[in-house]
Amino acid sequence: MATDTAVHHDVDTQEGNAWDGAKRPFKASYGKLMMWYFLLSDAFTFSGFLIAYGALRISSPTWPVPDFVFQTFPGGLSGLPLIFVTVMSFLLIVSSVTMVRAVQEGARENRKGVVFWMLLTIIGGLGFLGCQAWEWTNLIGTEHMSVTTNPFGTHTENGVFLNEDGTPSDESFKAGETFLLHKVGGHHAEGEGHGFVPNQSAAGDYAGYAIDDKGFILRKYQVVGGDDDGVTKIQEFGPKAFGALFFFITGFHGFHVFSGVVFLIIIMLNAASGVYVERKNGYEMVEKIGLYWHFVDLVWVFVFLVFYLL
Amino acid sequence: MAHENHEKAIRQVYVGLGILAVITLIEVGVSLFGKGHIIKGMDENFWVVIIAALLIILLSLYKAKFIIYEFMHMRHEVKGLARSVLLPVLLLVWAIVAFFYEGSTWKERRQDIKERDEMSVTDTKSMGMYHREWTEQDFQ
Numbered sequence: 001m002a003t004d005t006a007v008h009h010d011v012d013t014q015e016g017n018a019w020d021g022a023k024r025p026f027k028a029s030y031g032k033l034m035m036w037y038f039l040l041s042d043a044f045t046f047s048g049f050l051i052a053y054g055a056l057r058i059s060s061p062t063w064p065v066p067d068f069v070f071q072t073f074p075g076g077l078s079g080l081p082l083i084f085v086t087v088m089s090f091l092l093i094v095s096s097v098t099m100v101r102a103v104q105e106g107a108r109e110n111r112k113g114v115v116f117w118m119l120l121t122i123i124g125g126l127g128f129l130g131c132q133a134w135e136w137t138n139l140i141g142t143e144h145m146s147v148t149t150n151p152f153g154t155h156t157e158n159g160v161f162l163n164e165d166g167t168p169s170d171e172s173f174k175a176g177e178t179f180l181l182h183k184v185g186g187h188h189a190e191g192e193g194h195g196f197v198p199n200q201s202a203a204g205d206y207a208g209y210a211i212d213d214k215g216f217i218l219r220k221y222q223v224v225g226g227d228d229d230g231v232t233k234i235q236e237f238g239p240k241a242f243g244a245l246f247f248f249i250t251g252f253h254g255f256h257v258f259s260g261v262v263f264l265i266i267i268m269l270n271a272a273s274g275v276y277v278e279r280k281n282g283y284e285m286v287e288k289i290g291l292y293w294h295f296v297d298l299v300w301v302f303v304f305l306v307f308y309l310l
Numbered sequence: 311m312a313h314e315n316h317e318k319a320i321r322q323v324y325v326g327l328g329i330l331a332v333i334t335l336i337e338v339g340v341s342l343f344g345k346g347h348i349i350k351g352m353d354e355n356f357w358v359v360i361i362a363a364l365l366i367i368l369l370s371l372y373k374a375k376f377i378i379y380e381f382m383h384m385r386h387e388v389k390g391l392a393r394s395v396l397l398p399v400l401l402l403v404w405a406i407v408a409f410f411y412e413g414s415t416w417k418e419r420r421q422d423i424k425e426r427d428e429m430s431v432t433d434t435k436s437m438g439m440y441h442r443e444w445t446e447q448d449f450q
Contacts, residue, residue: 025390027391037395104319304370
């Protein structure tokens with residue numbers, strides 16, 4: 001896009017033998033070329049993570065539905081599936097666009113333009129990190145998900161929950177619906193038929209529910225239909241791998257965003273101080289960090305796809 | 311002339327922003343549709359779920375291609391550079407096939423183990439097995 005206006009500073013007088021040196025492979029500078037190969041290797045790392053997610057998800061009999069898990073929004077709002085992550089995606093896309101603008105201004109040797117657009121990019125990146133911090137806080141603090149505990153279970157049968165005294169209640173559920181296990185005395189923003197407040201608070205097995213050592217309330221239910229019609233069963237935790245995968249993959253991506261922001265700040269300060277003016281290479285450093293930043297956006301496209309959309 | 315080109319390049323960037331934003335919105339819409347949020351009960355239709363998933367994957371791949379070619383300027387790089395970066399990614403196709411195959415095997419194994427754990431031997435003679443009660447002597 002921008003190369004129409006790019007000033008070509010490359011000295012490509014390719015004479016003599018290819019082994020004489022001073023010849024650029026692929027007509028790209030060493031730094032840019034190596035940035036591309038670094039990004040390729042990083043792409044394989046992320047792919048490894050995401051493919052592991054897919055394999056473990058396929059191997060589990062149940063998996064939490066993302067539009068149930070990710071339905072909260074800051075300000076105590078709930079029942080808004082995927083809206084918050086969509087906002088996060090937009091933040092990254094917009095910061096990617098401002099980065100393209102910074103690279104364009106760099107190609108025109110416009111110092112003020114570079115600094116301005118890089119500043120906007122940094123703000124976008126910080127905004128994304130802030131959103132992710134909120135998302136993690138909500139999952140860990142409010143919903144009690146951790147690397148080893150996944151309170152998001154999924155029903156495998158239709159059924160009705162039991163009341164305090166062990167009699168069937170009028171709260172029914174269907175197979176495939178995801179539920180969130182609550183803790184004793186916990187406050188949750190989302191309702192989802194979990195207005196159930198047990199009378200007991202100590203760990204133990206009671207008529208209508210059980211409370212485990214960590215304080216999670218596991219409700220008992222009566223199966224409706226199927227082979228086990230009428231049998232009383234108890235809620236179970238969701239697959240452990242979900243929490244671990246979520247925190248590791250979004251954490252790994254978030255760390256990329258964080259280091260990207262750090263590098264952006266350093267390069268923006270360098271650009272402002274005029275270091276790159278003297279190099280007279282069309283702000284190539286800005287172009288390189290731009291490649292990295294777009295890659296972070298690119299990875300998010302797939303994290304968004306795998307974790308939230310599918 | 312250079313100035314005009316610059317204006318055009320800037321316009322193209324904002325068109326790109328629009329394209330990515332609209333695709334993201336369509337993706338979220340299709341995802342919610344496939345999960346039965348827009349029309350109730352759609353998530354119970356197998357083909358709706360499959361087609362929605364495929365559509366989202368294709369749109370994501372298009373987004374990826376757009377970011378690489380337009381924002382990262384791969385379009386303007388030498389063919390060799392583009393090939394050396396993009397072709398290795400094809401290896402992932404096999405990784406996906408292999409690991410998803412593994413995943414479904416793990417599931418079958420787990421199911422198998424669960425079933426065997428629940429098995430009970432009721433009539434050993436009819437199964438043609440030699441059966442003898444343990445006696446005190448066996449442990450001496």
